[in-house]
Amino acid sequence: MKILLIQPDYPRRESTPRELENRLLPSYSLILLAQILKQTGHEAMVLDGFSNWVLTGKGSENDLSLGLGRLLHQEKFDLVGISVYSPLRKEALNLARMVKEQCPGAKIVLGGPHPTRLWQNMLKANTGLVDFILLGGADESLPALLETVARRGSLQEIPGLAWVNDQGEITANSRPVINVNLSKQSPVRLDHYLSAIGEKELHRAYLVTTRGCRFPCNFCSQLWKKAVFHPKERAILEARHFIEELEVSELVFYDDCLGLDPRHSADIFSAMAGFKRKARLVGISHIQLLNPLWLDPFKAAGGEAIFLGIESGNLKLRRKMNKHLEDKEICSAVERLRRMGFKLGIYTMVGYPSEEIEQLSSTYRLLLKIAPEQVIATVYDIKPGDMMIEWGIKSLMLSENDYQNPDRRIVNYMSEAELEEAAGMADFFESSFNSRKLLKDHDPAWWLLGMDPARREQAREKAERALAKCQN
């Protein structure tokens, strides 16, 4: 069968093509899925921000509907799989509509944390558009679905499949699939992905060495709620492919938390330290996982920066988030990383329920102490898959239908004015700590909300004034 896998992205415009390229990374997870499909005898292609940029002429604007239009003009697909991330559900459904119009025979399959939690709502609202939803990991269920469709077998055999059955009932065969056998998967390589779009060069890439995380932060929508580890040999081969063969200059380890098993990370980075060529490495970890056992080899392999989530400078608020970090733990972790020569990126959040300006002021003071090279400040967002959506629905503060408004990029309890205020505070944090762009592919809240320069400036100044008043 001929399959197209799509990772939707926002329409983007930058001042130069190079600036745009910096924001686009090939989708590791869909390239892996395409590879699995190829090994089971299918033809599979990936359309993501980067491949769309190449396919549409490497300009300074990017819009996946243009690349998809070209592909649908040239080829017919039997099935199109679309990964849905909550803020991008509008783009995901628009691309699905394009497929149904221009290639009506293609089955549309959705996956990702958003439809995994809201499968009933999405199938009901998009009857006739969405054929199937795969709950949890699609590594095994997507090949099983293709095989079953090809032999006209029973859909009930496929774990994690949700669909509208012949009686018109919305049904799912099981809970989301989280136990995927990662040891059977071969290392991700980009040869096929790049040759399909006629590209040879890649400057930046990312990979993961684990899936999931064992920490219980209640605002986090990671599907797995536990960590599963890629075989070390696979991670090393992937890193070698990116660094020595494709010669990327920057490789991001987008694990939820690097160092969950320090020996696993240490073995991967020790092997990488012996590579003939080095790339600038950036990793995402956790204050409680900063073990020299893996940090030393990470540094030796080219590790330049570590990102850590502190979310708030206020201990009580962190406890409410189920993020149990003591102030002294944060300080000693930062000192340790600085002594080792790492640059620091810090994740914070603005607008967690009950957060007061005094607590935001504590966050700002803590950031001043840490002096990170980059801050990524998100606005609190209730994403399908996190615990907060369940509490919000139970307390009637939120309903599943709130996610049907595709223009609401950030779903929470705030009014439009409050959202802009929170985006202004996040913008103030980010602009105050921005001496080095360690992660280039972050989309700030003001940009997601489509705030024009004047509204952005106004909101940021308001945040600055509120903090100054609080500090006095």
Ligand code: SF4
């Ligand atoms: S926010 Fe980070 S540490 Fe917390 S559960 Fe999510 S991935 Fe784990």
